[in-house]
Amino acid sequence: MTLTWNGRRREMYFQDGPWFDLAPDRGPAEVLATYDNGLPAAVVAPFGRGAVGVVGPHPEASPDWYSDSGLPVPADVRADLTQDLVDRVMQAGRAG
Template identity: 55%
Template sequence: MAHAEASGAGRRPLALVYRGPATLPGCPEAVADLLTAGPWDLDVRFTGPREALPLSAESLARALVYAQPGGGRLSRAYRKLRRQRDPIRDFVRDGGRYLGFCLGGYLAGATPGFGLLPGDTDQYISSAGRTVHDDSDTLVGVVWRGRPRTVFFQDGPYFVLDESAQAADTRILATYTNGLPAALVARFGAGRVAVTGPHPEATADWYTDNGLPVHDARDLAVDLVRTALDG
């Protein structure tokens, strides 16, 4: 059975957080802190080319969760990760959970990406009715489960859903103020894919380092993870 070791009796489920050349300093650590502090009792480890656990089919087979943090440009990141595309797809299809934050959300798409979403991604800053017009670190307004919130933002995606995406299989948690999907959880095979364009996992220093007022949105990140894990 897939992921049997991660869910065996007496063992905490393993959560792998990518850290390597397809991300930026601070992004993996924020995701790891979120997963460690959350109510899920996960064994959180970093994975990547310089980590004790390489990002491989063997490592993923032990895990329940794989998290892809934020980072730099999509094209460069995908070049670093394209050899892991099939192992990541197999991991989710067999029942794993993929968490994608900003760049990790882009990478869940198809052009280029891992092809995990029932659709694709595009830049929010290029969409009609956007409130952010460039790629600087800033704040963005979203409506999360019907409530307006302000979240740290760094040129994140919106999600383009195929018409075939069924409501039972895709849950939109948040939209930008122009109505485009900003965070969602979708099924892929036996697993789930949870993605967000903004950064609800951002810690206070992300805001203060950029001269922005702090908006604690970690409860939204907890909601995203909980929905991925529990449905």
Template identity: 85%
Template sequence: MRAGADLALVYRGPASTPGCPEAVADALRRGRRGLEVRFVGPREELPVEPSVLATARLYAQPGGGELRRAHRKVKRSADAVREFVRSGGGYLGFCLGGYLAGETPGFGLLPGDTDRFISSPGARPDHDGDSLVTVTWAGRRRQVFFQDGPWFDLDPARGPAEVLATYDNGLPAAVVAPFGRGAVGVVGPHPEATPDWYTDSGLPVPADVRVDAAADLTQDLVDRVLQAARP
């Protein structure tokens, strides 16, 4: 077993938006696995480099701004992240972190690529402002906070993937896929969002979003990634 099996590393830095890393970290800490969480990044005590990643079980890339600008900030870490996952680690990507799991540009961790959901046929919402999006996750319809997130364009010829959730137009909204001995879990919306995200944007708070409870969709994503990875 990999050292630090209960440690999750969350990126915080210029390729993320303030509040997004903290929300991911809180959701991971509140989960039933009791993960220890530490931040990594160019301005953090811990950098994103092989020796640091090797101490953890999970690496999480949270939401942020524009994809190409963010990729320029993290591309030096791409080889380290890929090797971490290939050798048995888990990658979690939320919104921008989901985009970065693709390859145009990104880490190239998925059997396929990503694209903007709001530009897809029949997308609702179809604008890039803060909004609610409806997904069907494990057979249950849920409303989730959304900020111009991706859908996942999977290519079965490039490898297997499990679709955990779909948008209302049928496109994949959350996916888990193997990468080497590790696993990648990505989601287009923000299941880690707490009630203040909604109220600050003037949006209604869905009944199943509670600040005092673990983010159950995030926990499902974490569980499936850890089950799929073979450290």
């Protein structure tokens, strides 16, 4: 599936993942990625004294996930989006 992560279009493995309903009265949340319909696909939000990151698709998917499912392997499959999610959760946790 194609989505927009940090302003850039990317292909990502997807298997019945959720979207996230962000209630404005529940505090700030950073949307890292959106589906083509504009709904949040990856979010970092404050939680307790730290932060939590949630993602619907699978940025951690390696090429074998695609080939095992009979899907073509996108040219841009790498761990950078997984690392971005972890980095942003850690940064948000330190800020909270």
